[in-house]
Each structure stands twice: as structure tokens, then as C-alpha cells.
Amino acid sequence: xxxxxxxxxxxxxxxxxxxxxxxxxxxxxxxxxxxxxxxxxxxxxxxxxxxxxxxxxxxxxxxxxxxxxxxxxxxxxxxxxxxx
Numbered sequence: 001x002x003x004x005x006x007x008x009x010x011x012x013x014x015x016x017x018x019x020x021x022x023x024x025x026x027x028x029x030x031x032x033x034x035x036x037x038x039x040x041x042x043x044x045x046x047x048x049x050x051x052x053x054x055x056x057x058x059x060x061x062x063x064x065x066x067x068x069x070x071x072x073x074x075x076x077x078x079x080x081x082x083x084x
Contacts, residue, residue: 013072014056022049026062028071 015023018039025068036046053065 001050015053019049019056022046023053023065023069026050026065029066057082 011084013020021039022035024046025038032046032050033043035041035049039046050062050065054060057065057068058063059068
């Protein structure tokens with residue numbers, strides 16, 4: 001899968017903290033509605049975050065975002081559903 005030209009291997013991500021939260025949840029397979037519920041935002045706002053992430057990373061699908069998250073990001077923090 002191609003990596004976006006603007007993202008170098010060790011370069012910081014251009015995403016906001018909230019977009020990083022959305023990436024983490026999207027990588028877990030959550031829908032926009034589920035992301036919205038977890039982050040206490042509207043599904044439309046969740047969709048806007050996903051669209052912004054797609055644009056910033058130069059991707060065209062949620063699968064690409066999830067793959068990128070697994071390859072380039074450490075988990076931000078354990079969530080309430082995570083197991084030790």
C-alpha cells in the first residue's frame with residue numbers, strides 16, 4: 001500500500017489530537033456512529049473528522065487509515081474496554 005508523499009517515516013503526523021482519537025477508534029473497526037458515541041460528538045462530526053484525515057494523509061479509504069494507524073502509531077492510551 002503506498003504511503004502518502006507528505007508523510008516521512010519519522011515525521012510527525014499532521015493530525016490534531018481529536019483526529020488521532022478518531023484514527024485510534026477507526027483502527028479498532030468502529031463505524032462513524034460508534035466513534036461519535038465514544039467521543040460524545042455527532043455522527044456527522046465523526047464523518048467530517050474521517051474526511052479530514054483522509055485528505056491530510058492522502059488516502060481514499062478507511063482501510064488505508066486503519067492500516068496506517070497500525071503501522072505508524074503506538075496506541076495513544078488504554079481505553080475503558082482494553083484488557084491488561
